Amino acid sequence: MATYTEKVMEHFKNPKNMGEMADADGKGEVGNPSCGDVMTVYIKVKDNRISDISFQTFGCVAAVATSSMVTELARGKTLDEGMKLTRADVAESLGGLPPIKMHCSNLAADALHAAIEDYRKKKGPA
Amino acid sequence: MTRMDVYLDNSATTRVDPLVVEAMLPYFTERFGNPSSIHSKGVEARDAVEVARKQVAKLINAKPSEIVFTSGGTEGDNLAILGGARAMNAADSSRNVVVCSNVEHPAVLNTCKDLAGSGFSFSEAKVNPSGILELSEAQSHVSSKTALASIMLANNEVGTIQPVTAVAKLCHENGVLMHTDAVQAVGKIPIDVKELDVDLLSLASHKFHGPKGVGALYIRDGVKIKPIFGGGGHERGLRSGTENVPGIVGLGMAAQIAAQNLPKDIEKMGKLRDRLIDGLSGLSRAFLNGDRNQRLPNNVNYRFLGVEGEALITLLDEDGICASTGSACSSKKLRASHVLTALGLEDWQAHGSLRLTLSRFSTKEEIDYALEKIPQAVNTLRRMSPVWAKLERGEKIEDVKNGHVH
Numbered sequence: 001m002a003t004y005t006e007k008v009m010e011h012f013k014n015p016k017n018m019g020e021m022a023d024a025d026g027k028g029e030v031g032n033p034s035c036g037d038v039m040t041v042y043i044k045v046k047d048n049r050i051s052d053i054s055f056q057t058f059g060c061v062a063a064v065a066t067s068s069m070v071t072e073l074a075r076g077k078t079l080d081e082g083m084k085l086t087r088a089d090v091a092e093s094l095g096g097l098p099p100i101k102m103h104c105s106n107l108a109a110d111a112l113h114a115a116i117e118d119y120r121k122k123k124g125p126a
Numbered sequence: 127m128t129r130m131d132v133y134l135d136n137s138a139t140t141r142v143d144p145l146v147v148e149a150m151l152p153y154f155t156e157r158f159g160n161p162s163s164i165h166s167k168g169v170e171a172r173d174a175v176e177v178a179r180k181q182v183a184k185l186i187n188a189k190p191s192e193i194v195f196t197s198g199g200t201e202g203d204n205l206a207i208l209g210g211a212r213a214m215n216a217a218d219s220s221r222n223v224v225v226c227s228n229v230e231h232p233a234v235l236n237t238c239k240d241l242a243g244s245g246f247s248f249s250e251a252k253v254n255p256s257g258i259l260e261l262s263e264a265q266s267h268v269s270s271k272t273a274l275a276s277i278m279l280a281n282n283e284v285g286t287i288q289p290v291t292a293v294a295k296l297c298h299e300n301g302v303l304m305h306t307d308a309v310q311a312v313g314k315i316p317i318d319v320k321e322l323d324v325d326l327l328s329l330a331s332h333k334f335h336g337p338k339g340v341g342a343l344y345i346r347d348g349v350k351i352k353p354i355f356g357g358g359g360h361e362r363g364l365r366s367g368t369e370n371v372p373g374i375v376g377l378g379m380a381a382q383i384a385a386q387n388l389p390k391d392i393e394k395m396g397k398l399r400d401r402l403i404d405g406l407s408g409l410s411r412a413f414l415n416g417d418r419n420q421r422l423p424n425n426v427n428y429r430f431l432g433v434e435g436e437a438l439i440t441l442l443d444e445d446g447i448c449a450s451t452g453s454a455c456s457s458k459k460l461r462a463s464h465v466l467t468a469l470g471l472e473d474w475q476a477h478g479s480l481r482l483t484l485s486r487f488s489t490k491e492e493i494d495y496a497l498e499k500i501p502q503a504v505n506t507l508r509r510m511s512p513v514w515a516k517l518e519r520g521e522k523i524e525d526v527k528n529g530h531v532h
Contacts, residue, residue, distance in 0.1 A: 012440065018510045032525040033474030033513055036434050036462070040512045056512040060436040064510065 004061060005095035011065035016072050017054045024054075026122065028114025031107050037063045041071065041111040043082075045119055050074050050082055055111070062101035066090050066108035074112050082116050085109055132447045132492040136333075136424060137282055137310055137483035142376070143335040149379040150337065153372040161369050162360070171371045178378025182342050185381040186308075186327065187318040189347065194361045195374050198341040199309040202328025203233040205343055205365065206305040207276055209351035210326055211241055214273035214303055216352070221273040221302075225249045227259050227288070228468045234276050234307050235464075246273065255470045256417035257286035264293050274303040279311040279322070283465040283481060284416030285425025287315065294323040303349065309333055309341075313384040313391065313486075314422045325349045331373065335485070336380030340373030391486040396423035398484050398493050403428075405497040409504060411517060415466060415479055424484040429471070432514030433478045433507040441503040447496055450481045474513065474523055 004012070021027075021042035031038040037059030044052035053075050055067040070090050074082045091097050091105040133141070153174060159167030161175050179190040196202045207224065214221045226238045228250050242248035251267045253259050259277060268275055275297050280287045290306050297304040305326035308317060313334030319327055327344040331337055345351060345364070357366025384391075403426055406412055411431040430438070435451030442449055466476035482496065508514040513523060 012437070013444065015510060020512075020515060029512070033477075033523050034462075034472065034525055036474070036477035038512050056510055056515060058432065058511040058513040059434050061440045063434070064437060 003098060004065070005097075007093075007095045008062065008065040008097065011068040011094065012061045015055075015057075015064055015068040017068065017075070018056070019054050020056055021052070021054045024115075026115040026117075026119025028111045028116070028118055030110045030114055031059070031063075033058065036060065037104065037107060039063065039067050039107050039111040041067070041108075041115040043074075043112075043115045043119060045079065049076060049078050050116075051076075059104065059107075060101070062097055062104035063107065065094055066097070066105045067111070069093050070108040070112050079116050079120070083113055085112060129446050130492065130495045132495055134482040134484065134488070134492070134496060135448045135450050136485040136488075137285075137481065138450055139332045139338065140335045140485050141487060142332075142337055143380060143383055145383060146336055146376045146379045150372040150376040153375050157371075159371075161371060162358070171369075174371060174375050175369055178374045178381075181378035181382045181385075182329075185312070185317070185385045186329075186344060187320055188344050192319075192344055192347055194343045194345060194364050195369060195377070196328070196341045196343050196365060197339055197370070198332070199231070199307065199328055199330035200233040202309075202330070202341050202343040203231070203276070203305075203307050204237050205354050206326040206328055206345075206351065207234065207237045207274060208241065208354050209364070210303045210305060210349075211246060211273040212352045213350045215246070217350070221271060222246050223249055223269070223272045225251060225264075225267045225272055225275040225302075227251045227253055227277055229253050229257060229281050229283075229286070229465045230276065230278055231282055231307055231309070234278065238276065251277075253286075253468055256420070257281055257284050257415075257465070257469050258417060258420060259288050259293065261289065261292050261296065264296055268293075268296055268300050268302055270300055272297075272300060272302040274305060276305040276307065279306045279308040279317070279327075280314065280422050280425075281416070281465060282310045283463060284427045284469070285310070285422035285483075286416045287311070287420045287422065290322050290324060294325075298323070310422065310425075312381075313388065314395070314424050315392070316388060319344055319346070326351070331377035331380055334380050334384045337373050337376040340370050340377045342377065387486060392423050394486065395484045395488065398488055398490065399423055399426055401490070401493050402426045402482060402484075402497065405493070406500060409501055412504075415469060415471070424488075426482040426484075427479060428482075429466075429475055429479040430504045430508075431475060431478055432511045432517055433504055435477055435479055437507055438478070438480055438503055441506060442499060445499045445503070447499055450483075451479055472523075 024042035057067040159171040161172040183190045294304040330341040415427040462473040462476035
C-alpha cells in the first residue's frame, strides 16, 4: 500500500465538505469508473465567489483526500482564483503524494475547474 | 466492540508457527554446516535437509527423491515452466507451445509469456465466469504441438479450485508435460500428486506457516527438466546453490504440521469462511467473486459496488483488520485485477473487491469483529461515492466524457 502523509490520512478519515449538493450552481464530474476514480465537485456562487462547495468521490485514499483538500482550498475564492488552483497546490497542501498517486491531485483540480466552467456556461456570456 | 488485531490476509503470507521457528533455530547457530561438506557439521546439515525432503514428500504423497528445494513459489514456477518446456522442446522440436490459464499467478503467466519471446508460442486458456477452466476450453489449447501446460490448483485471489486431474489426463493423452502451481492449495485442501497425476507441482513454505524464501518443486520420477541456472549442481543438478538449511528445515516442519492438522484445519477454516460469506451477504449490491463450492476453505472474495478497494483496505486497517484487494490502487499497478476481469467483471466492479483469507489460527471472534467492521467501512465509503449514488438512482455506470485515461 502506498505510504501517505498524516495530512492525507486526516482528510481521508474525516473528509471536509463531503456530500451531494442538490441546488448547486455548477457541477464538475471527472474521472472514470473503470480507472477506479470518479470525482464530482459542486459549487454555489455568490458575487463571483465560491460561497459553498462540496464533493463526492469514488476512489482510493488519495482521491478522497485530494477532493476534500480542493474544496477547502477553493472555498471563498473568486472564480478566477479557483481556475488558477493547480494540481501542485492540492498535492503540496497535503504534504505531498506518492508518485503513483499524483494523478489523483490532477483529478481534484480538474473537477473544480470543470464545476467553474459548468457554472460559467450555464450563466452565459457576461 | 473493543479494537482487535485481525489478520485476514493469509493468502499473502502466514504467521510462522512457533514450532517451526523452534525447529529452525539450531540450524542458524549450532548446526550451521554446508550440506555439501564431508565433515560432521556438513553431514548433520545434510541429514536435516533429507528429513525435510521426506516431510514435504509425505504431505503431497510423493517420493522424497521427487522433491527439489527452491527459494519459493516463483522460483518453482519458473523452474517447472522454463525447465520443463525447454526439455520437451529439446527432445522434440515440434513441441513449441506453452499453455496456461488467464487467471494464473504472474509467476506463471509472465513466465509463459516470456517463453513466447524465445522460440515458443503462448496459448492462453480462458476460465468461465466462476473462475473455472472448463475441459472443452483446455482441449482447444492442448495439442501435439504443446510442450507444457500450467494450470493452478487453486487461485490466489478468488480461491477457485481447478479440475487439475482432468487437465493432466488431457495433457498426457497428448504427450504434454503438466505443471500445477499449488502455492495457495497446500494446507487448505488434501494434495496427492498421484491422484492429481501432474508431472510438476510447486509450493511455497510461507503460505502454510513456514518461513519465507523457501519452497519446493515436485518432479515426477522420470520427468526430465533443464535447470534454469548454472552452478555447483546441487539438488541433483536441478537447482544449484547452497541449500537454505534453516529454511528447508522450517518448510519440512510446516509440512509435517500441515499434514497432521489438515482435516481439522479444513473443517475449522471452512466454517469460518461460510460464516464470513453468509455474514456479508446481507449487504446490498455485494457479490461473492469466484465459485461458491469449488473454493478453498480459507478464501472469501467479495465485491462491494460503489467503493474502491484501497480506500476500503485502509479504513479496515484503521480498525486493525489486515485484508487485501484485487483493486488497482492497492498494488503498485493501476489496473484492475486480471483475475477479476477474467471472470467477466467490468473494471469498475473489480475495483471494489475485498479478499479475506483465513488460516488455522483464525478465530470466530475475529470473524465476528470483521463482520461488524466491514459493513461500517463499506457504508462510510458509499456515502461519499458518486458511483453508489448513481447505482441507487438506477443509473448506468459508464465512463464520463471528459474522463482521463491513465
